[in-house]
Amino acid sequence: MSDPGLAPTPWRGPEGPFVGTPPPARAPRRWAHDERLDALLRELFAAHGPQRWWPARTPYEVCVGALLVQHTTWRGAERALANLRAARLLSPARQLAADAGALGRALRPSGTWRLKRARLLAFADWYRAAGGLRALTEPPLERARTALLGVPGVGPETADAMLCYAAARHAVVMDVYARRLLVSRGLVPAGLDLARCRAFVAERLVRSQWVHEEFHALCVRAGRAGR
DNA sequence: ACCCAGGGTCATA
Protein backbone atom coordinates (compact mmCIF):
# COMPACT_ATOMS: atom_id res chain seq x y z
CA MET A 1 0.00 0.00 0.00
CA SER A 2 1.09 3.58 -0.61
CA ASP A 3 2.19 6.00 2.06
CA PRO A 4 -0.58 6.17 4.64
CA GLY A 5 -1.55 9.78 5.13
CA LEU A 6 -1.37 10.77 1.52
CA ALA A 7 -4.75 9.48 0.39
CA PRO A 8 -6.40 12.57 -1.04
CA THR A 9 -10.13 13.17 -0.90
CA PRO A 10 -10.25 16.95 -1.11
CA TRP A 11 -13.25 18.91 -2.26
CA ARG A 12 -12.85 22.48 -3.27
CA GLY A 13 -14.79 25.24 -1.61
CA PRO A 14 -14.66 29.00 -2.02
CA GLU A 15 -11.92 29.20 0.57
CA GLY A 16 -9.74 26.41 -0.73
CA PRO A 17 -9.71 22.65 -0.53
CA PHE A 18 -11.40 20.87 2.33
CA VAL A 19 -11.66 17.29 3.44
CA GLY A 20 -15.24 16.63 4.26
CA THR A 21 -18.72 16.07 2.99
CA PRO A 22 -19.80 18.51 0.26
CA PRO A 23 -22.74 20.71 1.23
CA PRO A 24 -26.16 19.45 0.13
CA ALA A 25 -28.11 21.40 -2.46
CA ARG A 26 -30.34 22.84 0.22
CA ALA A 27 -30.36 22.99 3.97
CA PRO A 28 -31.39 19.77 5.67
CA ARG A 29 -34.99 19.38 6.73
CA ARG A 30 -33.81 18.61 10.20
CA TRP A 31 -30.57 19.06 12.14
CA ALA A 32 -31.64 17.54 15.43
CA HIS A 33 -34.49 15.59 16.94
CA ASP A 34 -34.63 18.10 19.77
CA GLU A 35 -36.68 21.11 18.74
CA ARG A 36 -34.53 23.76 20.39
CA LEU A 37 -31.23 22.30 19.25
CA ASP A 38 -32.66 22.08 15.77
CA ALA A 39 -33.67 25.74 15.91
CA LEU A 40 -30.24 26.77 17.15
CA LEU A 41 -28.47 25.05 14.27
CA ARG A 42 -30.94 26.40 11.74
CA GLU A 43 -30.16 29.89 12.94
CA LEU A 44 -26.41 29.39 12.88
CA PHE A 45 -26.59 28.01 9.37
CA ALA A 46 -28.82 30.83 8.19
CA ALA A 47 -26.37 33.34 9.63
CA HIS A 48 -23.10 31.79 8.48
CA GLY A 49 -23.83 29.34 5.68
CA PRO A 50 -21.96 26.10 4.95
CA GLN A 51 -18.51 26.11 6.56
CA ARG A 52 -16.80 23.46 4.42
CA TRP A 53 -14.55 22.11 7.11
CA TRP A 54 -11.93 20.76 7.57
CA PRO A 55 -9.57 22.95 5.51
CA ALA A 56 -7.00 20.35 4.41
CA ARG A 57 -5.95 18.24 1.47
CA THR A 58 -5.67 14.84 3.10
CA PRO A 59 -7.08 13.07 6.15
CA TYR A 60 -3.66 12.99 7.75
CA GLU A 61 -3.37 16.72 7.28
CA VAL A 62 -6.63 17.06 9.20
CA CYS A 63 -5.06 15.20 12.10
CA VAL A 64 -1.94 17.34 12.02
CA GLY A 65 -4.05 20.49 11.89
CA ALA A 66 -6.14 19.30 14.82
CA LEU A 67 -2.99 18.89 16.89
CA LEU A 68 -1.46 22.18 15.82
CA VAL A 69 -4.54 24.32 16.35
CA GLN A 70 -4.76 23.46 20.04
CA HIS A 71 -4.95 26.64 22.10
CA THR A 72 -4.02 28.73 19.07
CA THR A 73 -5.68 30.52 16.21
CA TRP A 74 -6.19 28.72 12.94
CA ARG A 75 -4.02 31.37 11.33
CA GLY A 76 -1.01 30.19 13.32
CA ALA A 77 -1.73 26.54 12.72
CA GLU A 78 -2.12 27.23 9.02
CA ARG A 79 1.28 28.88 8.86
CA ALA A 80 2.86 25.88 10.51
CA LEU A 81 1.03 23.63 8.07
CA ALA A 82 2.36 25.68 5.17
CA ASN A 83 5.87 25.30 6.58
CA LEU A 84 5.40 21.56 6.85
CA ARG A 85 4.16 21.40 3.28
CA ALA A 86 7.09 23.43 1.98
CA ALA A 87 9.48 21.14 3.85
CA ARG A 88 7.63 18.03 2.62
CA LEU A 89 6.81 17.02 6.14
CA LEU A 90 3.15 16.14 5.81
CA SER A 91 3.26 12.37 6.09
CA PRO A 92 3.94 10.26 9.19
CA ALA A 93 7.05 8.70 7.66
CA ARG A 94 8.54 12.05 6.67
CA GLN A 95 7.82 13.52 10.07
CA LEU A 96 9.33 10.60 11.94
CA ALA A 97 12.45 10.79 9.80
CA ALA A 98 12.71 14.57 9.95
CA ASP A 99 15.43 16.57 11.58
CA ALA A 100 14.16 17.71 14.97
CA GLY A 101 15.34 21.26 14.43
CA ALA A 102 13.65 21.55 11.07
CA LEU A 103 10.44 20.15 12.46
CA GLY A 104 10.52 22.55 15.38
CA ARG A 105 11.11 25.56 13.16
CA ALA A 106 8.19 24.60 10.97
CA LEU A 107 5.86 24.36 13.96
CA ARG A 108 6.90 27.59 15.62
CA PRO A 109 4.14 29.88 14.32
CA SER A 110 1.51 27.66 15.92
CA GLY A 111 2.93 28.27 19.41
CA THR A 112 3.87 25.77 22.13
CA TRP A 113 6.01 24.24 19.43
CA ARG A 114 8.15 21.99 21.61
CA LEU A 115 5.00 20.40 22.99
CA LYS A 116 3.44 20.16 19.57
CA ARG A 117 6.53 18.64 18.05
CA ALA A 118 6.47 15.88 20.66
CA ARG A 119 2.74 15.38 20.19
CA LEU A 120 3.01 15.31 16.44
CA LEU A 121 5.75 12.70 16.55
CA ALA A 122 3.80 10.59 19.04
CA PHE A 123 0.77 10.75 16.79
CA ALA A 124 2.73 10.02 13.63
CA ASP A 125 4.24 6.99 15.28
CA TRP A 126 0.87 5.71 16.44
CA TYR A 127 -0.79 6.41 13.09
CA ARG A 128 1.81 4.55 11.11
CA ALA A 129 1.97 1.63 13.50
CA ALA A 130 -1.81 1.38 13.56
CA GLY A 131 -1.98 1.13 9.77
CA GLY A 132 -2.94 4.67 8.78
CA LEU A 133 -6.41 6.02 8.30
CA ARG A 134 -7.92 2.56 8.75
CA ALA A 135 -7.20 2.88 12.46
CA LEU A 136 -9.78 5.69 12.53
CA THR A 137 -12.32 4.30 10.07
CA GLU A 138 -12.52 0.58 10.75
CA PRO A 139 -12.92 -0.07 14.48
CA PRO A 140 -16.23 0.69 16.19
CA LEU A 141 -16.36 4.42 16.88
CA GLU A 142 -15.86 4.14 20.63
CA ARG A 143 -12.91 1.82 20.15
CA ALA A 144 -11.20 4.15 17.69
CA ARG A 145 -11.85 7.05 20.02
CA THR A 146 -10.35 5.26 23.00
CA ALA A 147 -7.28 4.38 20.96
CA LEU A 148 -6.84 8.01 19.96
CA LEU A 149 -7.20 9.20 23.53
CA GLY A 150 -4.30 6.94 24.41
CA VAL A 151 -1.97 8.99 22.24
CA PRO A 152 -0.28 11.67 24.33
CA GLY A 153 -1.53 15.09 23.32
CA VAL A 154 -4.81 13.84 21.92
CA GLY A 155 -7.69 14.82 24.18
CA PRO A 156 -11.45 14.57 23.60
CA GLU A 157 -11.86 17.51 21.27
CA THR A 158 -8.86 16.62 19.14
CA ALA A 159 -9.86 12.97 18.92
CA ASP A 160 -13.41 13.82 17.89
CA ALA A 161 -12.20 16.33 15.33
CA MET A 162 -10.00 13.66 13.76
CA LEU A 163 -12.83 11.12 13.76
CA CYS A 164 -15.35 13.55 12.34
CA TYR A 165 -13.28 15.30 9.69
CA ALA A 166 -10.47 12.90 8.80
CA ALA A 167 -12.40 9.65 9.16
CA ALA A 168 -15.86 11.02 8.24
CA ARG A 169 -17.55 9.46 11.24
CA HIS A 170 -20.47 10.63 13.34
CA ALA A 171 -18.36 12.10 16.11
CA VAL A 172 -19.58 15.19 17.93
CA VAL A 173 -16.85 17.72 18.60
CA MET A 174 -17.61 19.58 21.80
CA ASP A 175 -15.83 22.72 22.90
CA VAL A 176 -16.41 25.79 25.03
CA TYR A 177 -18.01 27.66 22.13
CA ALA A 178 -20.62 24.99 21.64
CA ARG A 179 -21.29 24.79 25.35
CA ARG A 180 -21.70 28.55 25.54
CA LEU A 181 -24.37 28.34 22.88
CA LEU A 182 -26.12 25.40 24.55
CA VAL A 183 -26.11 27.18 27.90
CA SER A 184 -27.29 30.48 26.46
CA ARG A 185 -30.32 28.69 24.98
CA GLY A 186 -31.01 26.90 28.20
CA LEU A 187 -30.45 23.51 26.61
CA VAL A 188 -27.97 22.46 29.29
CA PRO A 189 -27.23 23.85 32.76
CA ALA A 190 -24.33 26.31 33.09
CA GLY A 191 -21.02 24.70 33.86
CA LEU A 192 -22.02 21.24 32.68
CA ASP A 193 -18.82 19.40 31.80
CA LEU A 194 -17.91 19.07 28.16
CA ALA A 195 -18.29 15.29 28.11
CA ARG A 196 -21.94 15.58 29.13
CA CYS A 197 -22.52 18.43 26.70
CA ARG A 198 -21.12 16.22 23.99
CA ALA A 199 -23.40 13.36 24.98
CA PHE A 200 -26.38 15.72 24.98
CA VAL A 201 -25.73 16.70 21.39
CA ALA A 202 -24.72 13.23 20.25
CA GLU A 203 -28.06 11.84 21.43
CA ARG A 204 -30.00 14.47 19.50
CA LEU A 205 -28.21 15.21 16.23
CA VAL A 206 -29.66 13.53 13.14
CA ARG A 207 -27.64 10.72 11.61
CA SER A 208 -25.96 12.74 8.88
CA GLN A 209 -22.24 13.07 8.37
CA TRP A 210 -22.59 16.52 6.92
CA VAL A 211 -24.62 17.67 9.92
CA HIS A 212 -21.97 16.42 12.31
CA GLU A 213 -19.28 18.25 10.38
CA GLU A 214 -21.24 21.47 10.25
CA PHE A 215 -22.19 21.34 13.91
CA HIS A 216 -18.69 22.01 15.20
CA ALA A 217 -17.73 24.31 12.35
CA LEU A 218 -20.78 26.51 12.89
CA CYS A 219 -20.25 26.68 16.64
CA VAL A 220 -16.65 27.81 16.19
CA ARG A 221 -17.63 30.31 13.54
CA ALA A 222 -20.36 31.74 15.73
CA GLY A 223 -18.03 31.88 18.72
CA ARG A 224 -15.43 33.70 16.67
CA ALA A 225 -17.94 36.15 15.30
CA GLY A 226 -19.70 36.90 18.56
CA ARG A 227 -17.38 39.08 20.60
C1' DA B 1 0.67 46.00 28.76
C1' DC B 2 -2.92 42.70 28.86
C1' DC B 3 -5.79 38.95 27.05
C1' DC B 4 -6.89 35.10 24.45
C1' DA B 5 -6.80 31.62 20.54
C1' DG B 6 -10.67 25.75 16.87
C1' DG B 7 -6.51 22.00 24.35
C1' DG B 8 -4.11 18.79 27.02
C1' DT B 9 -1.27 17.34 30.88
C1' DC B 10 0.37 17.38 35.32
C1' DA B 11 0.68 18.75 40.18
C1' DT B 12 -1.87 19.93 44.15
C1' DA B 13 -5.91 19.98 47.63
Added chain:
DNA sequence: TATGACCATGGG
Protein backbone atom coordinates in the same frame (compact mmCIF):
# COMPACT_ATOMS: atom_id res chain seq x y z
C1' DT C 1 -13.62 16.32 41.31
C1' DA C 2 -11.77 20.63 40.71
C1' DT C 3 -8.85 24.28 40.15
C1' DG C 4 -4.11 26.32 38.63
C1' DA C 5 0.35 26.34 36.12
C1' DC C 6 2.36 25.47 32.06
C1' DC C 7 3.26 25.51 27.17
C1' DA C 8 4.88 29.95 23.30
C1' DT C 9 3.45 32.53 19.20
C1' DG C 10 0.66 36.28 17.11
C1' DG C 11 -3.16 39.60 17.01
C1' DG C 12 -6.57 42.49 19.11
